[in-house]
Amino acid sequence: AQSVTQLGSHVSVSEGALVLLRCNYSSSVPPYLFWYVQYPNQGLQLLLKYTSAATLVKGINGFEAEFKKSETSFHLTKPSAHMSDAAEYFCAVIWGKLSFGAGTTVTVRA
């Protein structure tokens, strides 16, 4: 069965440190891939999306993600964490319908 996996349900980083959120998908055909962010009691905001135009995708708020077909991965990074980055992050893939990973909670330490 096709699935999307986010490694690590919780990531804690210091302010100014690198943020790395891992996402792997299972599919023989590169799908469309997304990263969404959810702040408490809010809906999801699109951070970035991969649509095969370029393997390195830049998004909003300084985030970027790299699509690696050989590793079936689409990890999200941000060079320097800010307190406002504390939120829930979801990786998602389109296989007919949008399928979400379980989510990763990011906390940022001052």
Place this chain on the structure above:
Amino acid sequence: GAVVSQHPSRVICKSGTSVKIECRSLDFQATTMFWYRQFPKKSLMLMATSNEGSKATYEQGVEKDKFLINHASLTLSTLTVTSAHPEDSSFYICSARLLGTDTQYFGPGTRLTVL
């Protein structure tokens, strides 16, 4: 652009009553909207796909008679939770797909609490 609104943002109701949630795409037309449910600390679960002018497509295990969906225009879809019970309490989120793309834009969600 691509803003989706939901109303109300929060609703508390008594068991047995019905609650209607509206989802609007404010600056684009959406022939397809989606309704999700999210439990605390969990990911989103797709409930149904709402197509303008036709019947909604429900996911397996979702009661279509309990969760009524209407998509009467290109900018509005509604979800009505009929005869709500405490187990229906949840965070309901809608999304709208930008025409011609695979990108969904999400509303801010509606917190339903059934007493």
